[in-house]
Amino acid sequence: EDIEERIERALEKGEKRVKDEEYYEVKQLVFDERTVRNLLKLFNKGVIDDLTWIVSSGKESVVLAGRGGGIELAVKIHRVYTANFKKYLDYMDHRFPIVRDKEKLIYLWAKKEFRNLKRMSEGGIRVPRPIDVAGNIVVMEFIGEDAAPAPLLKDIEELGSPRELRDAILEDVRKCYVKAGLVHGDLSEYNIIYWKDSHWIIDVSQAVVTEHPMSYSLLIRDLERVIMFFKRRYGIDSTDPRELADEIVKE
Ligand code: ADP
Numbered sequence: 500e501d502i503e504e505r506i507e508r509a510l511e512k513g514e515k516r517v518k519d520e521e522y523y524e525v526k527q528l529v530f531d532e533r534t535v536r537n538l539l540k541l542f543n544k545g546v547i548d549d550l551t552w553i554v555s556s557g558k559e560s561v562v563l564a565g566r567g568g569g570i571e572l573a574v575k576i577h578r579v580y581t582a583n584f585k586k587y588l589d590y591m592d593h594r595f596p597i598v599r600d601k602e603k604l605i606y607l608w609a610k611k612e613f614r615n616l617k618r619m620s621e622g623g624i625r626v627p628r629p630i631d632v633a634g635n636i637v638v639m640e641f642i643g644e645d646a647a648p649a650p651l652l653k654d655i656e657e658l659g660s661p662r663e664l665r666d667a668i669l670e671d672v673r674k675c676y677v678k679a680g681l682v683h684g685d686l687s688e689y690n691i692i693y694w695k696d697s698h699w700i701i702d703v704s705q706a707v708v709t710e711h712p713m714s715y716s717l718l719i720r721d722l723e724r725v726i727m728f729f730k731r732r733y734g735i736d737s738t739d740p741r742e743l744a745d746e747i748v749k750e
């Protein structure tokens with residue numbers, strides 16, 4: 500079967516999940532020549548067997564659900580045309596060369612997300628297991644079931660033990676710094692999945708190494724957002740993000 504037909508079929512199934520205008524937008528993105536080429540690579544390598552659903556369509560990326568190697572996959576496609584290149588340059592770090600070419604930069608951005616997932620996984624942080632990367636596409640373990648993504652922390656109204664969850668997330672922020680040498684940089688209830696009583700941290704393309712000039716201020720912001728969310732939503736008393744950050748950095 501033709502790759503474009505397979506993709507089209509997946510998008511049609513996904514249509515129910517997204518608004519009409521989003522559907523056409525996603526279709527345009529996915530049928531972008533380079534993206535098709537990169538998807539094709541992943542199909543030919545046997546990484547992806549099928550695409551099943553549109554999970555999400557955002558300004559900078561589209562996430563599709565798929566299957567491959569006997570498990571469910573999240574296929575994150577970084578957009579080329581609406582990419583925020585200024586931000587991408589600011590969040591690059593010494594692991595990657597400085598490039599000005601937009602296509603090269605978006606490819607590096609995807610590679611950076613893959614490498615960050617790998618380092619975090621190896622450091623024992625709860626992130627989806629990375630599977631492969633091709634151009635602007637990152638393939639990782641899917642958190643959820645039957646192509647239905649698990650809810651984000653922001654959508655959870657009731658939690659059994661909110662304090663324990665908050666502390667587990669803060670512990671992951673610490674481990675991320677100390678064990679993986681990385682700061683997430685965009686951590687919030689929007690980038691944490693809640694599934695089967697545990698959290699999963701996602702969206703790690705902007706995560707920077709601790710040597711990055713912004714790492715300390717990003718660390719404080721990450722801690723603050725988590726602490727303030729749990730205070731606002733669940734009344735968990737706050738601890739000082741700066742003190743916490745200093746303890747982590749000192750380790
Ligand atoms: P962005 O915020 O740049 O659009 P994210 O990485 O946050 O990109 O992904 C967008 C959405 O896709 C998430 O809010 C989540 O619902 C879903 N998603 C992302 N990664 C996964 C995953 N590994 N498993 C399940 N759902 C995911």
Ligand code: MN
Nearest residue numbers: 689690701702
């Ligand atoms: Mn996100």
